[in-house]
Amino acid sequence: MIQRRQFLSACAAIAGASGVGAMNGEWTSATPRVYSRSRLIDHFGEPIKVAGLAARTNYVFQYPFAGTPCFLLNLGRPLTGADKLLRADGAPYAWSGGVGRQRSIVAYSAICAHKLAYPTREVSFIRYQPERSPTSDGNVIHCCADHSVYDPSAGARVLSGPAPQPLAAILLDYDAEHDELAALGTVGAEQFDAFFSKYDFKLTLEYGRGRAHAPVGATTVVREMTQYCRQTVQC
Numbered sequence: 001m002i003q004r005r006q007f008l009s010a011c012a013a014i015a016g017a018s019g020v021g022a023m024n025g026e027w028t029s030a031t032p033r034v035y036s037r038s039r040l041i042d043h044f045g046e047p048i049k050v051a052g053l054a055a056r057t058n059y060v061f062q063y064p065f066a067g068t069p070c071f072l073l074n075l076g077r078p079l080t081g082a083d084k085l086l087r088a089d090g091a092p093y094a095w096s097g098g099v100g101r102q103r104s105i106v107a108y109s110a111i112c113a114h115k116l117a118y119p120t121r122e123v124s125f126i127r128y129q130p131e132r133s134p135t136s137d138g139n140v141i142h143c144c145a146d147h148s149v150y151d152p153s154a155g156a157r158v159l160s161g162p163a164p165q166p167l168a169a170i171l172l173d174y175d176a177e178h179d180e181l182a183a184l185g186t187v188g189a190e191q192f193d194a195f196f197s198k199y200d201f202k203l204t205l206e207y208g209r210g211r212a213h214a215p216v217g218a219t220t221v222v223r224e225m226t227q228y229c230r231q232t233v234q235c
Contacts, residue, residue, distance in 0.1 A: 067212025
């Protein structure tokens, strides 16, 4: 049976955050948004096993729409969550931490919160950076398009750069019996409308008219970044 305690804990963490009442309209707008459940699979159609996810490696999948990429990361250590995260509109929210047996698995929207840079088939200016670079520390998500830097171990909180808010977190359901994952929704600031507006022409060329907006189905394919796009910019 699929265990949903870690997903439900995300809702509980938000509802229990200090200083914000459950009936506060601003707070209500920052609660998790649930989409259709989509199981994470490999390109052969087999379910992704958490035990097979290499630590500190970039994986990419689409969720909740066919054209919206996300990062899947195994950070290699337990992650307990983060509260007092803020959207650009000031609405607070909490992130429940990693999932999996070691609570080391996280997922985030791969659309930068500043100018909406994202991984394409040709190139990615945004990626998880395991090692220190001349421009940032290691173990961060770094967007080389504008040098926004996020902490994936703390709800993708902004560490530096012009990004006005964290990356939206993808809520994951972990099936402990089978060691499998499914995406269920988001928490934080979604930017899908702005993304589709900005890249409408490009996405139409890549996916066909309207298809990038289509919700993902019962499954979504996970690929290593090196298999997903031809070049990853380093900075």
